[in-house]
Amino acid sequence: MKPSLLVLIPLNGTSRAKIEAAFDVVYAPDAAGRAAALDAHGETIRAVLTNGTTGLAAAEIDRMPQLELISALGAGYENLAVDHARSRDIVLVNGAGTNDHCVADHAFALLLAVVRDVPQLDQATRKGVWRDTLPMQPNVSGKRLGIVGLGNIGEKVARRGAGFEMEIGYHNRKPREGSQYRYFDSVEGLARWSDFLIVATPGGAGTRHLINAAVFEALGPQGFVVNVSRGSVLDTAALAQALTTGTIAGAALDVYESEPHPPEALLTLRNVVLTPHVGGRSPEAITASVDNFLSNARRHFAGEAVLTPI
Known part of the structure:
Protein backbone atom coordinates (compact mmCIF):
# COMPACT_ATOMS: atom_id res chain seq x y z
CA MET A 1 0.00 0.00 0.00
CA LYS A 2 1.35 3.39 -0.99
CA PRO A 3 1.82 6.00 1.79
CA SER A 4 -0.60 8.93 1.83
CA LEU A 5 0.88 12.27 0.75
CA LEU A 6 -0.68 15.71 1.13
CA VAL A 7 0.50 18.06 -1.65
CA LEU A 8 0.03 21.73 -0.80
CA ILE A 9 1.61 23.32 -3.90
CA PRO A 10 0.65 23.36 -7.60
CA LEU A 11 2.28 20.65 -9.71
CA ASN A 12 2.35 20.21 -13.47
CA GLY A 13 0.97 17.04 -15.01
CA THR A 14 4.31 15.28 -15.41
CA SER A 15 5.40 16.00 -11.84
CA ARG A 16 2.05 14.95 -10.43
CA ALA A 17 2.10 11.67 -12.37
CA LYS A 18 5.58 10.85 -11.07
CA ILE A 19 4.53 11.47 -7.50
CA GLU A 20 1.24 9.59 -7.83
CA ALA A 21 3.20 6.51 -8.93
CA ALA A 22 4.79 6.43 -5.47
CA PHE A 23 2.07 7.89 -3.22
CA ASP A 24 -1.64 7.96 -2.57
CA VAL A 25 -1.88 11.70 -3.25
CA VAL A 26 -4.26 14.19 -1.66
CA TYR A 27 -3.88 17.26 -3.86
CA ALA A 28 -4.75 20.56 -2.15
CA PRO A 29 -2.81 23.44 -3.72
CA ASP A 30 -5.06 26.24 -2.42
CA ALA A 31 -6.30 27.40 0.97
CA ALA A 32 -9.84 26.03 0.66
CA GLY A 33 -8.66 22.65 -0.56
CA ARG A 34 -6.04 22.52 2.16
CA ALA A 35 -8.58 22.92 4.96
CA ALA A 36 -10.91 20.37 3.41
CA ALA A 37 -8.06 17.90 2.89
CA LEU A 38 -7.02 18.10 6.52
CA ASP A 39 -10.63 17.56 7.59
CA ALA A 40 -11.07 14.52 5.36
CA HIS A 41 -7.61 12.93 5.38
CA GLY A 42 -5.59 14.36 8.26
CA GLU A 43 -5.74 11.12 10.26
CA THR A 44 -4.02 9.09 7.52
CA ILE A 45 -1.46 11.51 6.02
CA ARG A 46 2.12 10.28 6.41
CA ALA A 47 3.97 12.87 4.31
CA VAL A 48 3.48 16.48 3.19
CA LEU A 49 4.97 18.23 0.15
CA THR A 50 4.99 22.02 0.39
CA ASN A 51 7.43 24.89 -0.18
CA GLY A 52 8.95 27.72 1.82
CA THR A 53 6.27 30.24 0.90
CA THR A 54 3.26 27.97 1.50
CA GLY A 55 4.80 26.33 4.55
CA LEU A 56 3.07 24.17 7.15
CA ALA A 57 1.88 25.45 10.53
CA ALA A 58 2.21 23.71 13.88
CA ALA A 59 -1.56 23.47 14.26
CA GLU A 60 -1.78 21.73 10.87
CA ILE A 61 0.97 19.29 11.84
CA ASP A 62 -1.01 18.38 14.94
CA ARG A 63 -3.99 17.41 12.79
CA MET A 64 -1.88 14.65 11.17
CA PRO A 65 -1.04 12.12 13.90
CA GLN A 66 0.70 9.75 11.46
CA LEU A 67 2.82 12.43 9.79
CA GLU A 68 6.48 11.39 9.58
CA LEU A 69 7.96 13.30 6.62
CA ILE A 70 7.68 16.97 5.55
CA SER A 71 9.38 18.16 2.38
CA ALA A 72 9.86 21.66 0.99
CA LEU A 73 10.17 21.27 -2.76
CA GLY A 74 12.75 24.06 -3.10
CA ALA A 75 15.56 25.18 -0.84
CA GLY A 76 13.48 27.59 1.30
CA TYR A 77 11.54 26.48 4.37
CA GLU A 78 10.94 29.73 6.26
CA ASN A 79 7.22 29.09 6.85
CA LEU A 80 7.59 25.51 8.07
CA ALA A 81 7.09 24.94 11.80
CA VAL A 82 10.48 23.24 11.97
CA ASP A 83 10.92 23.12 15.74
CA HIS A 84 7.41 21.78 16.28
CA ALA A 85 7.95 19.08 13.65
CA ARG A 86 11.21 18.06 15.27
CA SER A 87 9.51 17.82 18.65
CA ARG A 88 7.43 15.04 17.10
CA ASP A 89 10.46 13.40 15.45
CA ILE A 90 9.13 14.22 11.98
CA VAL A 91 11.83 14.08 9.30
CA LEU A 92 12.29 17.38 7.44
CA VAL A 93 13.84 17.68 3.98
CA ASN A 94 14.16 20.32 1.29
CA GLY A 95 15.26 20.68 -2.32
CA ALA A 96 18.68 22.15 -1.61
CA GLY A 97 20.77 22.27 -4.77
CA THR A 98 18.00 21.44 -7.21
CA ASN A 99 17.36 24.92 -8.62
CA THR A 275 9.34 39.21 -11.98
CA PRO A 276 6.78 37.03 -10.12
CA HIS A 277 9.02 34.73 -8.02
CA VAL A 278 10.08 32.60 -10.98
CA GLY A 279 13.82 32.59 -10.30
CA GLY A 280 13.85 28.92 -9.35
CA ARG A 281 11.34 27.77 -11.94
CA SER A 282 12.40 26.02 -15.12
CA PRO A 283 11.57 22.59 -16.55
CA GLU A 284 15.02 21.41 -15.50
CA ALA A 285 14.73 22.79 -11.97
CA ILE A 286 11.24 21.40 -11.37
CA THR A 287 12.27 17.97 -12.62
CA ALA A 288 15.31 17.96 -10.35
CA SER A 289 13.23 19.12 -7.36
CA VAL A 290 10.58 16.45 -7.82
CA ASP A 291 13.18 13.74 -8.35
CA ASN A 292 14.99 14.88 -5.21
CA PHE A 293 11.76 14.72 -3.21
CA LEU A 294 11.03 11.21 -4.46
CA SER A 295 14.56 10.07 -3.63
CA ASN A 296 14.26 11.48 -0.13
CA ALA A 297 10.84 9.86 0.32
CA ARG A 298 11.99 6.47 -0.93
CA ARG A 299 14.94 6.51 1.43
CA HIS A 300 12.84 7.62 4.39
CA PHE A 301 10.15 4.98 3.96
CA ALA A 302 12.88 2.34 3.47
CA GLY A 303 14.40 3.33 6.82
CA GLU A 304 17.44 5.00 5.26
CA ALA A 305 18.97 8.44 5.83
CA VAL A 306 17.52 11.18 3.62
CA LEU A 307 19.70 13.05 1.14
CA THR A 308 18.88 16.69 1.87
CA PRO A 309 17.76 17.06 5.50
CA ILE A 310 16.82 20.42 6.96
Missing part, protein backbone atom coordinates in the same frame (compact mmCIF):
# COMPACT_ATOMS: atom_id res chain seq x y z
CA ASP A 100 20.61 26.75 -7.80
CA HIS A 101 21.66 27.21 -11.42
CA CYS A 102 18.21 28.48 -12.38
CA VAL A 103 18.16 31.08 -9.59
CA ALA A 104 21.69 32.22 -10.36
CA ASP A 105 20.81 32.55 -14.05
CA HIS A 106 17.76 34.62 -13.16
CA ALA A 107 19.74 36.82 -10.78
CA PHE A 108 22.09 37.72 -13.60
CA ALA A 109 19.24 38.20 -16.03
CA LEU A 110 17.71 40.71 -13.60
CA LEU A 111 21.04 42.44 -13.04
CA LEU A 112 21.63 42.86 -16.77
CA ALA A 113 18.04 43.95 -17.35
CA VAL A 114 18.04 46.69 -14.73
CA VAL A 115 21.58 47.99 -15.25
CA ARG A 116 21.28 48.04 -19.05
CA ASP A 117 17.66 49.27 -18.83
CA VAL A 118 16.43 46.47 -21.10
CA PRO A 119 12.67 46.69 -20.35
CA GLN A 120 12.59 50.45 -20.97
CA LEU A 121 14.67 50.15 -24.13
CA ASP A 122 12.32 47.47 -25.41
CA GLN A 123 9.31 49.73 -24.84
CA ALA A 124 11.05 52.72 -26.45
CA THR A 125 12.00 50.68 -29.51
CA ARG A 126 8.41 49.51 -29.96
CA LYS A 127 7.37 53.18 -29.98
CA GLY A 128 9.91 54.07 -32.65
CA VAL A 129 12.34 55.88 -30.33
CA TRP A 130 15.96 55.84 -31.52
CA ARG A 131 19.00 55.56 -29.27
CA ASP A 132 20.18 59.18 -29.56
CA THR A 133 17.34 60.41 -27.34
CA LEU A 134 17.88 57.75 -24.65
CA PRO A 135 20.31 57.82 -21.73
CA MET A 136 23.39 55.59 -21.90
CA GLN A 137 23.59 52.86 -19.29
CA PRO A 138 26.73 51.59 -17.53
CA ASN A 139 28.64 48.38 -18.17
CA VAL A 140 28.09 45.33 -16.00
CA SER A 141 31.50 43.83 -16.80
CA GLY A 142 34.47 44.85 -14.69
CA LYS A 143 32.43 46.19 -11.77
CA ARG A 144 32.31 45.21 -8.10
CA LEU A 145 29.66 42.60 -7.28
CA GLY A 146 28.56 42.16 -3.67
CA ILE A 147 26.70 38.97 -2.77
CA VAL A 148 24.64 38.80 0.40
CA GLY A 149 24.60 35.09 1.24
CA LEU A 150 27.43 33.04 -0.25
CA GLY A 151 25.63 29.70 -0.09
CA ASN A 152 25.11 27.34 -3.00
CA ILE A 153 23.20 29.95 -5.02
CA GLY A 154 25.50 32.79 -4.02
CA GLU A 155 28.52 30.74 -5.07
CA LYS A 156 27.00 30.17 -8.51
CA VAL A 157 26.19 33.88 -8.80
CA ALA A 158 29.84 34.59 -8.01
CA ARG A 159 31.01 32.24 -10.77
CA ARG A 160 28.81 34.06 -13.25
CA GLY A 161 30.21 37.36 -12.02
CA ALA A 162 33.73 36.07 -12.59
CA GLY A 163 32.75 35.39 -16.20
CA PHE A 164 31.96 39.10 -16.48
CA GLU A 165 35.41 39.91 -15.06
CA MET A 166 33.86 41.32 -11.91
CA GLU A 167 35.53 41.73 -8.54
CA ILE A 168 33.54 39.67 -6.02
CA GLY A 169 32.81 40.39 -2.36
CA TYR A 170 30.32 38.78 0.01
CA HIS A 171 28.69 38.91 3.42
CA ASN A 172 27.73 35.88 5.53
CA ARG A 173 27.34 35.61 9.28
CA LYS A 174 30.92 34.29 9.22
CA PRO A 175 33.54 33.89 6.47
CA ARG A 176 33.15 30.87 4.22
CA GLU A 177 36.15 28.62 4.69
CA GLY A 178 38.31 28.37 1.59
CA SER A 179 36.49 31.12 -0.31
CA GLN A 180 38.59 33.14 -2.73
CA TYR A 181 36.26 36.13 -2.50
CA ARG A 182 36.57 39.18 -0.26
CA TYR A 183 34.62 38.91 2.99
CA PHE A 184 32.74 41.79 4.65
CA ASP A 185 31.48 41.45 8.21
CA SER A 186 28.48 43.74 7.62
CA VAL A 187 25.98 44.22 4.81
CA GLU A 188 26.53 47.97 4.94
CA GLY A 189 30.27 47.52 4.50
CA LEU A 190 29.69 45.25 1.52
CA ALA A 191 27.18 47.67 -0.01
CA ARG A 192 29.58 50.60 0.38
CA TRP A 193 32.24 48.67 -1.56
CA SER A 194 29.88 47.30 -4.24
CA ASP A 195 28.55 48.64 -7.51
CA PHE A 196 25.89 45.93 -7.58
CA LEU A 197 24.38 43.98 -4.70
CA ILE A 198 22.74 40.59 -5.27
CA VAL A 199 20.78 39.20 -2.32
CA ALA A 200 20.69 35.41 -2.05
CA THR A 201 20.43 34.84 1.70
CA PRO A 202 17.78 32.61 3.34
CA GLY A 203 14.54 34.16 4.56
CA GLY A 204 13.11 34.00 8.06
CA ALA A 205 13.05 36.17 11.17
CA GLY A 206 16.82 36.45 11.34
CA THR A 207 17.12 38.20 7.97
CA ARG A 208 13.93 40.28 7.95
CA HIS A 209 14.68 43.72 6.46
CA LEU A 210 18.39 42.95 6.40
CA ILE A 211 18.45 45.06 3.23
CA ASN A 212 17.19 48.40 4.54
CA ALA A 213 17.58 52.16 4.25
CA ALA A 214 21.09 52.12 5.71
CA VAL A 215 22.18 49.55 3.11
CA PHE A 216 20.72 51.61 0.26
CA GLU A 217 22.49 54.70 1.57
CA ALA A 218 25.76 52.75 1.63
CA LEU A 219 25.20 51.38 -1.90
CA GLY A 220 24.88 54.90 -3.25
CA PRO A 221 23.41 56.72 -6.26
CA GLN A 222 25.23 54.61 -8.87
CA GLY A 223 24.35 51.32 -7.16
CA PHE A 224 21.86 48.63 -8.12
CA VAL A 225 20.29 45.92 -5.93
CA VAL A 226 18.85 42.54 -7.02
CA ASN A 227 16.82 40.31 -4.69
CA VAL A 228 16.34 36.61 -5.50
CA SER A 229 16.14 35.42 -1.88
CA ARG A 230 12.87 36.10 -0.05
CA GLY A 231 10.69 39.19 -0.05
CA SER A 232 10.99 39.61 3.71
CA VAL A 233 14.75 40.22 3.44
CA LEU A 234 14.29 43.59 1.73
CA ASP A 235 12.39 46.56 3.19
CA THR A 236 10.02 47.51 0.36
CA ALA A 237 9.07 50.93 1.74
CA ALA A 238 12.72 51.86 2.22
CA LEU A 239 13.49 50.67 -1.31
CA ALA A 240 10.70 52.76 -2.80
CA GLN A 241 12.06 55.81 -0.98
CA ALA A 242 15.62 55.10 -2.12
CA LEU A 243 14.57 54.69 -5.74
CA THR A 244 12.36 57.79 -5.72
CA THR A 245 15.01 60.06 -4.18
CA GLY A 246 17.94 58.74 -6.21
CA THR A 247 19.65 57.21 -3.21
CA ILE A 248 20.31 54.20 -5.47
CA ALA A 249 20.11 53.89 -9.25
CA GLY A 250 17.83 50.89 -9.62
CA ALA A 251 16.51 47.58 -8.32
CA ALA A 252 15.33 44.26 -9.69
CA LEU A 253 13.20 41.92 -7.60
CA ASP A 254 11.98 38.40 -8.16
CA VAL A 255 10.56 38.29 -4.62
CA TYR A 256 8.69 40.84 -2.52
CA GLU A 257 6.91 41.19 0.80
CA SER A 258 3.39 41.36 -0.65
CA GLU A 259 3.52 38.08 -2.62
CA PRO A 260 1.56 37.00 -4.56
CA HIS A 261 0.38 40.60 -4.98
CA PRO A 262 2.84 42.94 -6.71
CA PRO A 263 4.58 45.61 -4.61
CA GLU A 264 2.31 48.62 -5.14
CA ALA A 265 4.91 51.16 -4.04
CA LEU A 266 7.24 50.09 -6.87
CA LEU A 267 4.87 49.66 -9.80
CA THR A 268 5.05 53.21 -11.14
CA LEU A 269 8.83 53.55 -10.82
CA ARG A 270 10.88 53.47 -13.99
CA ASN A 271 14.09 52.13 -12.44
CA VAL A 272 12.67 48.79 -11.23
CA VAL A 273 12.43 45.39 -12.91
CA LEU A 274 9.96 42.92 -11.37
Whole structure:
Protein backbone atom coordinates (compact mmCIF):
# COMPACT_ATOMS: atom_id res chain seq x y z
CA MET A 1 0.00 0.00 0.00
CA LYS A 2 1.35 3.39 -0.99
CA PRO A 3 1.82 6.00 1.79
CA SER A 4 -0.60 8.93 1.83
CA LEU A 5 0.88 12.27 0.75
CA LEU A 6 -0.68 15.71 1.13
CA VAL A 7 0.50 18.06 -1.65
CA LEU A 8 0.03 21.73 -0.80
CA ILE A 9 1.61 23.32 -3.90
CA PRO A 10 0.65 23.36 -7.60
CA LEU A 11 2.28 20.65 -9.71
CA ASN A 12 2.35 20.21 -13.47
CA GLY A 13 0.97 17.04 -15.01
CA THR A 14 4.31 15.28 -15.41
CA SER A 15 5.40 16.00 -11.84
CA ARG A 16 2.05 14.95 -10.43
CA ALA A 17 2.10 11.67 -12.37
CA LYS A 18 5.58 10.85 -11.07
CA ILE A 19 4.53 11.47 -7.50
CA GLU A 20 1.24 9.59 -7.83
CA ALA A 21 3.20 6.51 -8.93
CA ALA A 22 4.79 6.43 -5.47
CA PHE A 23 2.07 7.89 -3.22
CA ASP A 24 -1.64 7.96 -2.57
CA VAL A 25 -1.88 11.70 -3.25
CA VAL A 26 -4.26 14.19 -1.66
CA TYR A 27 -3.88 17.26 -3.86
CA ALA A 28 -4.75 20.56 -2.15
CA PRO A 29 -2.81 23.44 -3.72
CA ASP A 30 -5.06 26.24 -2.42
CA ALA A 31 -6.30 27.40 0.97
CA ALA A 32 -9.84 26.03 0.66
CA GLY A 33 -8.66 22.65 -0.56
CA ARG A 34 -6.04 22.52 2.16
CA ALA A 35 -8.58 22.92 4.96
CA ALA A 36 -10.91 20.37 3.41
CA ALA A 37 -8.06 17.90 2.89
CA LEU A 38 -7.02 18.10 6.52
CA ASP A 39 -10.63 17.56 7.59
CA ALA A 40 -11.07 14.52 5.36
CA HIS A 41 -7.61 12.93 5.38
CA GLY A 42 -5.59 14.36 8.26
CA GLU A 43 -5.74 11.12 10.26
CA THR A 44 -4.02 9.09 7.52
CA ILE A 45 -1.46 11.51 6.02
CA ARG A 46 2.12 10.28 6.41
CA ALA A 47 3.97 12.87 4.31
CA VAL A 48 3.48 16.48 3.19
CA LEU A 49 4.97 18.23 0.15
CA THR A 50 4.99 22.02 0.39
CA ASN A 51 7.43 24.89 -0.18
CA GLY A 52 8.95 27.72 1.82
CA THR A 53 6.27 30.24 0.90
CA THR A 54 3.26 27.97 1.50
CA GLY A 55 4.80 26.33 4.55
CA LEU A 56 3.07 24.17 7.15
CA ALA A 57 1.88 25.45 10.53
CA ALA A 58 2.21 23.71 13.88
CA ALA A 59 -1.56 23.47 14.26
CA GLU A 60 -1.78 21.73 10.87
CA ILE A 61 0.97 19.29 11.84
CA ASP A 62 -1.01 18.38 14.94
CA ARG A 63 -3.99 17.41 12.79
CA MET A 64 -1.88 14.65 11.17
CA PRO A 65 -1.04 12.12 13.90
CA GLN A 66 0.70 9.75 11.46
CA LEU A 67 2.82 12.43 9.79
CA GLU A 68 6.48 11.39 9.58
CA LEU A 69 7.96 13.30 6.62
CA ILE A 70 7.68 16.97 5.55
CA SER A 71 9.38 18.16 2.38
CA ALA A 72 9.86 21.66 0.99
CA LEU A 73 10.17 21.27 -2.76
CA GLY A 74 12.75 24.06 -3.10
CA ALA A 75 15.56 25.18 -0.84
CA GLY A 76 13.48 27.59 1.30
CA TYR A 77 11.54 26.48 4.37
CA GLU A 78 10.94 29.73 6.26
CA ASN A 79 7.22 29.09 6.85
CA LEU A 80 7.59 25.51 8.07
CA ALA A 81 7.09 24.94 11.80
CA VAL A 82 10.48 23.24 11.97
CA ASP A 83 10.92 23.12 15.74
CA HIS A 84 7.41 21.78 16.28
CA ALA A 85 7.95 19.08 13.65
CA ARG A 86 11.21 18.06 15.27
CA SER A 87 9.51 17.82 18.65
CA ARG A 88 7.43 15.04 17.10
CA ASP A 89 10.46 13.40 15.45
CA ILE A 90 9.13 14.22 11.98
CA VAL A 91 11.83 14.08 9.30
CA LEU A 92 12.29 17.38 7.44
CA VAL A 93 13.84 17.68 3.98
CA ASN A 94 14.16 20.32 1.29
CA GLY A 95 15.26 20.68 -2.32
CA ALA A 96 18.68 22.15 -1.61
CA GLY A 97 20.77 22.27 -4.77
CA THR A 98 18.00 21.44 -7.21
CA ASN A 99 17.36 24.92 -8.62
CA ASP A 100 20.61 26.75 -7.80
CA HIS A 101 21.66 27.21 -11.42
CA CYS A 102 18.21 28.48 -12.38
CA VAL A 103 18.16 31.08 -9.59
CA ALA A 104 21.69 32.22 -10.36
CA ASP A 105 20.81 32.55 -14.05
CA HIS A 106 17.76 34.62 -13.16
CA ALA A 107 19.74 36.82 -10.78
CA PHE A 108 22.09 37.72 -13.60
CA ALA A 109 19.24 38.20 -16.03
CA LEU A 110 17.71 40.71 -13.60
CA LEU A 111 21.04 42.44 -13.04
CA LEU A 112 21.63 42.86 -16.77
CA ALA A 113 18.04 43.95 -17.35
CA VAL A 114 18.04 46.69 -14.73
CA VAL A 115 21.58 47.99 -15.25
CA ARG A 116 21.28 48.04 -19.05
CA ASP A 117 17.66 49.27 -18.83
CA VAL A 118 16.43 46.47 -21.10
CA PRO A 119 12.67 46.69 -20.35
CA GLN A 120 12.59 50.45 -20.97
CA LEU A 121 14.67 50.15 -24.13
CA ASP A 122 12.32 47.47 -25.41
CA GLN A 123 9.31 49.73 -24.84
CA ALA A 124 11.05 52.72 -26.45
CA THR A 125 12.00 50.68 -29.51
CA ARG A 126 8.41 49.51 -29.96
CA LYS A 127 7.37 53.18 -29.98
CA GLY A 128 9.91 54.07 -32.65
CA VAL A 129 12.34 55.88 -30.33
CA TRP A 130 15.96 55.84 -31.52
CA ARG A 131 19.00 55.56 -29.27
CA ASP A 132 20.18 59.18 -29.56
CA THR A 133 17.34 60.41 -27.34
CA LEU A 134 17.88 57.75 -24.65
CA PRO A 135 20.31 57.82 -21.73
CA MET A 136 23.39 55.59 -21.90
CA GLN A 137 23.59 52.86 -19.29
CA PRO A 138 26.73 51.59 -17.53
CA ASN A 139 28.64 48.38 -18.17
CA VAL A 140 28.09 45.33 -16.00
CA SER A 141 31.50 43.83 -16.80
CA GLY A 142 34.47 44.85 -14.69
CA LYS A 143 32.43 46.19 -11.77
CA ARG A 144 32.31 45.21 -8.10
CA LEU A 145 29.66 42.60 -7.28
CA GLY A 146 28.56 42.16 -3.67
CA ILE A 147 26.70 38.97 -2.77
CA VAL A 148 24.64 38.80 0.40
CA GLY A 149 24.60 35.09 1.24
CA LEU A 150 27.43 33.04 -0.25
CA GLY A 151 25.63 29.70 -0.09
CA ASN A 152 25.11 27.34 -3.00
CA ILE A 153 23.20 29.95 -5.02
CA GLY A 154 25.50 32.79 -4.02
CA GLU A 155 28.52 30.74 -5.07
CA LYS A 156 27.00 30.17 -8.51
CA VAL A 157 26.19 33.88 -8.80
CA ALA A 158 29.84 34.59 -8.01
CA ARG A 159 31.01 32.24 -10.77
CA ARG A 160 28.81 34.06 -13.25
CA GLY A 161 30.21 37.36 -12.02
CA ALA A 162 33.73 36.07 -12.59
CA GLY A 163 32.75 35.39 -16.20
CA PHE A 164 31.96 39.10 -16.48
CA GLU A 165 35.41 39.91 -15.06
CA MET A 166 33.86 41.32 -11.91
CA GLU A 167 35.53 41.73 -8.54
CA ILE A 168 33.54 39.67 -6.02
CA GLY A 169 32.81 40.39 -2.36
CA TYR A 170 30.32 38.78 0.01
CA HIS A 171 28.69 38.91 3.42
CA ASN A 172 27.73 35.88 5.53
CA ARG A 173 27.34 35.61 9.28
CA LYS A 174 30.92 34.29 9.22
CA PRO A 175 33.54 33.89 6.47
CA ARG A 176 33.15 30.87 4.22
CA GLU A 177 36.15 28.62 4.69
CA GLY A 178 38.31 28.37 1.59
CA SER A 179 36.49 31.12 -0.31
CA GLN A 180 38.59 33.14 -2.73
CA TYR A 181 36.26 36.13 -2.50
CA ARG A 182 36.57 39.18 -0.26
CA TYR A 183 34.62 38.91 2.99
CA PHE A 184 32.74 41.79 4.65
CA ASP A 185 31.48 41.45 8.21
CA SER A 186 28.48 43.74 7.62
CA VAL A 187 25.98 44.22 4.81
CA GLU A 188 26.53 47.97 4.94
CA GLY A 189 30.27 47.52 4.50
CA LEU A 190 29.69 45.25 1.52
CA ALA A 191 27.18 47.67 -0.01
CA ARG A 192 29.58 50.60 0.38
CA TRP A 193 32.24 48.67 -1.56
CA SER A 194 29.88 47.30 -4.24
CA ASP A 195 28.55 48.64 -7.51
CA PHE A 196 25.89 45.93 -7.58
CA LEU A 197 24.38 43.98 -4.70
CA ILE A 198 22.74 40.59 -5.27
CA VAL A 199 20.78 39.20 -2.32
CA ALA A 200 20.69 35.41 -2.05
CA THR A 201 20.43 34.84 1.70
CA PRO A 202 17.78 32.61 3.34
CA GLY A 203 14.54 34.16 4.56
CA GLY A 204 13.11 34.00 8.06
CA ALA A 205 13.05 36.17 11.17
CA GLY A 206 16.82 36.45 11.34
CA THR A 207 17.12 38.20 7.97
CA ARG A 208 13.93 40.28 7.95
CA HIS A 209 14.68 43.72 6.46
CA LEU A 210 18.39 42.95 6.40
CA ILE A 211 18.45 45.06 3.23
CA ASN A 212 17.19 48.40 4.54
CA ALA A 213 17.58 52.16 4.25
CA ALA A 214 21.09 52.12 5.71
CA VAL A 215 22.18 49.55 3.11
CA PHE A 216 20.72 51.61 0.26
CA GLU A 217 22.49 54.70 1.57
CA ALA A 218 25.76 52.75 1.63
CA LEU A 219 25.20 51.38 -1.90
CA GLY A 220 24.88 54.90 -3.25
CA PRO A 221 23.41 56.72 -6.26
CA GLN A 222 25.23 54.61 -8.87
CA GLY A 223 24.35 51.32 -7.16
CA PHE A 224 21.86 48.63 -8.12
CA VAL A 225 20.29 45.92 -5.93
CA VAL A 226 18.85 42.54 -7.02
CA ASN A 227 16.82 40.31 -4.69
CA VAL A 228 16.34 36.61 -5.50
CA SER A 229 16.14 35.42 -1.88
CA ARG A 230 12.87 36.10 -0.05
CA GLY A 231 10.69 39.19 -0.05
CA SER A 232 10.99 39.61 3.71
CA VAL A 233 14.75 40.22 3.44
CA LEU A 234 14.29 43.59 1.73
CA ASP A 235 12.39 46.56 3.19
CA THR A 236 10.02 47.51 0.36
CA ALA A 237 9.07 50.93 1.74
CA ALA A 238 12.72 51.86 2.22
CA LEU A 239 13.49 50.67 -1.31
CA ALA A 240 10.70 52.76 -2.80
CA GLN A 241 12.06 55.81 -0.98
CA ALA A 242 15.62 55.10 -2.12
CA LEU A 243 14.57 54.69 -5.74
CA THR A 244 12.36 57.79 -5.72
CA THR A 245 15.01 60.06 -4.18
CA GLY A 246 17.94 58.74 -6.21
CA THR A 247 19.65 57.21 -3.21
CA ILE A 248 20.31 54.20 -5.47
CA ALA A 249 20.11 53.89 -9.25
CA GLY A 250 17.83 50.89 -9.62
CA ALA A 251 16.51 47.58 -8.32
CA ALA A 252 15.33 44.26 -9.69
CA LEU A 253 13.20 41.92 -7.60
CA ASP A 254 11.98 38.40 -8.16
CA VAL A 255 10.56 38.29 -4.62
CA TYR A 256 8.69 40.84 -2.52
CA GLU A 257 6.91 41.19 0.80
CA SER A 258 3.39 41.36 -0.65
CA GLU A 259 3.52 38.08 -2.62
CA PRO A 260 1.56 37.00 -4.56
CA HIS A 261 0.38 40.60 -4.98
CA PRO A 262 2.84 42.94 -6.71
CA PRO A 263 4.58 45.61 -4.61
CA GLU A 264 2.31 48.62 -5.14
CA ALA A 265 4.91 51.16 -4.04
CA LEU A 266 7.24 50.09 -6.87
CA LEU A 267 4.87 49.66 -9.80
CA THR A 268 5.05 53.21 -11.14
CA LEU A 269 8.83 53.55 -10.82
CA ARG A 270 10.88 53.47 -13.99
CA ASN A 271 14.09 52.13 -12.44
CA VAL A 272 12.67 48.79 -11.23
CA VAL A 273 12.43 45.39 -12.91
CA LEU A 274 9.96 42.92 -11.37
CA THR A 275 9.34 39.21 -11.98
CA PRO A 276 6.78 37.03 -10.12
CA HIS A 277 9.02 34.73 -8.02
CA VAL A 278 10.08 32.60 -10.98
CA GLY A 279 13.82 32.59 -10.30
CA GLY A 280 13.85 28.92 -9.35
CA ARG A 281 11.34 27.77 -11.94
CA SER A 282 12.40 26.02 -15.12
CA PRO A 283 11.57 22.59 -16.55
CA GLU A 284 15.02 21.41 -15.50
CA ALA A 285 14.73 22.79 -11.97
CA ILE A 286 11.24 21.40 -11.37
CA THR A 287 12.27 17.97 -12.62
CA ALA A 288 15.31 17.96 -10.35
CA SER A 289 13.23 19.12 -7.36
CA VAL A 290 10.58 16.45 -7.82
CA ASP A 291 13.18 13.74 -8.35
CA ASN A 292 14.99 14.88 -5.21
CA PHE A 293 11.76 14.72 -3.21
CA LEU A 294 11.03 11.21 -4.46
CA SER A 295 14.56 10.07 -3.63
CA ASN A 296 14.26 11.48 -0.13
CA ALA A 297 10.84 9.86 0.32
CA ARG A 298 11.99 6.47 -0.93
CA ARG A 299 14.94 6.51 1.43
CA HIS A 300 12.84 7.62 4.39
CA PHE A 301 10.15 4.98 3.96
CA ALA A 302 12.88 2.34 3.47
CA GLY A 303 14.40 3.33 6.82
CA GLU A 304 17.44 5.00 5.26
CA ALA A 305 18.97 8.44 5.83
CA VAL A 306 17.52 11.18 3.62
CA LEU A 307 19.70 13.05 1.14
CA THR A 308 18.88 16.69 1.87
CA PRO A 309 17.76 17.06 5.50
CA ILE A 310 16.82 20.42 6.96
